[in-house]
Amino acid sequence: MKNSVFPGAAERIPFPPSPASAQPDAAPAIRVAGLRKRFKNVTALEKVSFDIPANSICALLGGNGAGKTTTLSILLGLLLPDSGTVSMLGEDMLRHRYRVLPRMNFTSPYVDLPKRLTVWENLMVYGRLYGLSRPQKRIRELAEEMEFGDLLERPYGMLSAGQRSRTALAKSLLNQPDVLILDEPTASLDPDMGDRIRAILENYRARSGATLLLASHNMPEVERLCDQVIMMQRGRIVAQGSPAALIAAHGRASMEEVFLDVARAPAPASAKKAAG
Amino acid sequence: MSGWSLALLRIYALVTRHAYLMRKSWPRLLELAYWPSMQMILWGFISQFFSIHSSWVAQAPGMLIGAVLLWDILFRGQLGVSLAFFEEMYSRNLGHLFASPLRPPEMIVAMLAISTLRTLIGVGGAALLAIPLYHYSLFKLGLPLLAFFINLIVMGWAIGLMVSALVMRFGLGAEGFAWAAIFAVAPVSGVYYPVSALPSWLQPVAAALPASHVFEGMRAVMIEGIFRMDLLANAVLLNLLYLSAGVAVFLWTFRRARQLGLLLQIGE
Numbered sequence: 366m367k368n369s370v371f372p373g374a375a376e377r378i379p380f381p382p383s384p385a386s387a388q389p390d391a392a393p394a395i396r397v398a399g400l401r402k403r404f405k406n407v408t409a410l411e412k413v414s415f416d417i418p419a420n421s422i423c424a425l426l427g428g429n430g431a432g433k434t435t436t437l438s439i440l441l442g443l444l445l446p447d448s449g450t451v452s453m454l455g456e457d458m459l460r461h462r463y464r465v466l467p468r469m470n471f472t473s474p475y476v477d478l479p480k481r482l483t484v485w486e487n488l489m490v491y492g493r494l495y496g497l498s499r500p501q502k503r504i505r506e507l508a509e510e511m512e513f514g515d516l517l518e519r520p521y522g523m524l525s526a527g528q529r530s531r532t533a534l535a536k537s538l539l540n541q542p543d544v545l546i547l548d549e550p551t552a553s554l555d556p557d558m559g560d561r562i563r564a565i566l567e568n569y570r571a572r573s574g575a576t577l578l579l580a581s582h583n584m585p586e587v588e589r590l591c592d593q594v595i596m597m598q599r600g601r602i603v604a605q606g607s608p609a610a611l612i613a614a615h616g617r618a619s620m621e622e623v624f625l626d627v628a629r630a631p632a633p634a635s636a637k638k639a640a641g
Numbered sequence: 642m643s644g645w646s647l648a649l650l651r652i653y654a655l656v657t658r659h660a661y662l663m664r665k666s667w668p669r670l671l672e673l674a675y676w677p678s679m680q681m682i683l684w685g686f687i688s689q690f691f692s693i694h695s696s697w698v699a700q701a702p703g704m705l706i707g708a709v710l711l712w713d714i715l716f717r718g719q720l721g722v723s724l725a726f727f728e729e730m731y732s733r734n735l736g737h738l739f740a741s742p743l744r745p746p747e748m749i750v751a752m753l754a755i756s757t758l759r760t761l762i763g764v765g766g767a768a769l770l771a772i773p774l775y776h777y778s779l780f781k782l783g784l785p786l787l788a789f790f791i792n793l794i795v796m797g798w799a800i801g802l803m804v805s806a807l808v809m810r811f812g813l814g815a816e817g818f819a820w821a822a823i824f825a826v827a828p829v830s831g832v833y834y835p836v837s838a839l840p841s842w843l844q845p846v847a848a849a850l851p852a853s854h855v856f857e858g859m860r861a862v863m864i865e866g867i868f869r870m871d872l873l874a875n876a877v878l879l880n881l882l883y884l885s886a887g888v889a890v891f892l893w894t895f896r897r898a899r900q901l902g903l904l905l906q907i908g909e
Contacts, residue, residue, distance in 0.1 A: 434905070443899065443904045443905055444900075444905075445896075471737075475736070476735075476737050479662070479728070482661050482662065490654050490661075491737070493653060493657070494742065
């Protein structure tokens with residue numbers, strides 16, 4: 366098993382397969398190679414490459430401006446890279462994203478749903494957008510499983526932060542995606558609600574075999590959920606591996622401490638000009 | 642489901658999103674008909690006055706009311722497209738929409754459908770109100786009304802798409818263009834007066850607008866009782882150009898927004 370910390374590394378390091386997906390020859394669900402993105406004089410991403418095996422949960426970590434959201438945006442097709450390739454479920458995401466988007470979904474606290482529409486109406490709209498033939502049935506299933514049946518007739522704008530997160534997560538699970546991208550799925554939630562959402566994600570992965578990629582600042586969450594971690598700093602990948610391996614490699618007791626080590630480390634020489 | 646069925650389902654999804662919004666918000670519905678009705682009432686009184694004091698208006702007393710109602714088709718058509726797009730920006734929903742299988746051309750079709758719905762509600766209400774108030778029925782124009790309606794709303798769509806593209810590129814700070822853009826073409830569209838009333842140097846500008854041909858056509862129907870096919874052909878050809886330009890600008894701006902990372906940052 367190879368789990369390393371390598372500041373400034375640009376080469377692709379394969380992750381160990383997760384127990385549930387122990388198929389050595391299986392193609393990665395997500396393959397990113399040589400991504401570069403600049404915004405005017407700022408380098409947001411520089412030679413970012415990684416593979417994420419199918420049926421694994423991977424975290425993208427880094428301080429503010431590290432390049433996480435830029436990476437996620439490119440994976441979703443919302444942002445075009447200057448160079449590099451993204452293969453999603455075997456398809457070239459930059460050329461054929463509409464072949465893959467029906468099999469993906471995402472949620473982010475920075476993107477909202479229409480506030481005057483009820484939870485039911487919002488989910489109906491997105492159910493149809495994702496091509497569900499019977500969105501009503503799927504919404505009822507999700508409402509029961511995620512315990513938000515009592516919210517269905519309430520306007521989205523009238524919900525608490527936790528209720529909104531559950532609704533957004535339900536939206537992201539409507540089409541039972543093979544790849545689920547989550548930007549800070551438990552941000553600003555109380556511990557109880559955060560725990561519930563983590564349980565939902567774990568169950569979903571176990572049941573569906575989906576691949577989850579999440580950006581998070583919650584290190585206990587990362588340790589609990591993730592098979593692998595990619596750490597970014599100033600637009601570059603500076604470490605990757607399983608949480609346990611990273612903790613061991615840094616000689617630390619937790620991912621929180623590893624995160625602080627990486628975030629506070631001086632930028633690699635080759636990344637001095639880069640900033641996220 | 643086939644590709645076309647899925648595309649129609651996605652368009653339907655986006656239309657229902659706006660229908661949900663309109664259905665539950667009576668102020669929104671009321672507002673749709675309020676402004677066209679107020680304009681119609683104002684121009685109705687002006688029309689009554691001029692029908693006595695102006696021999697030109699006296700030829701067809703409903704001409705000014707007809708003009709204001711047709712003008713509102715253009716205006717509401719444009720606003721319908723722009724506001725459908727702005728709603729997604731107000732609700733910070735664009736990221737979800739464009740990370741879904743919804744394609745930009747499908748979004749355009751949905752916005753045009755929403756615009757048609759809003760225009761029919763708004764202008765239709767005012768047109769119906771004109772019947773008891775001024776004994777003037779726009780519907781008496783008959784089939785030419787359909788030709789006028791289609792041409793005016795298409796021109797409105799083209800401008801609405803360009804305004805939406807502008808806001809996609811520069812953010813909601815450029816929102817004011819949605820209200821201002823259409824009034825830039827109003828003076829040269831010959832809404833209330835013939836194009837020949839414009840200074841000669843401005844008349845070619847008017848000729849380049851589909852709306853001016855429609856309003857000339859309306860006057861030909863109302864005053865001379867003839868339907869001018871030449872004017873219709875001019876309007877249709879110009880509209881093909883305008884709508885193609887509107888769609889192209891919207892799609893180009895969408896691609897540019899993806900390059901610049903604007904789709905997740907869009908806001909006030």
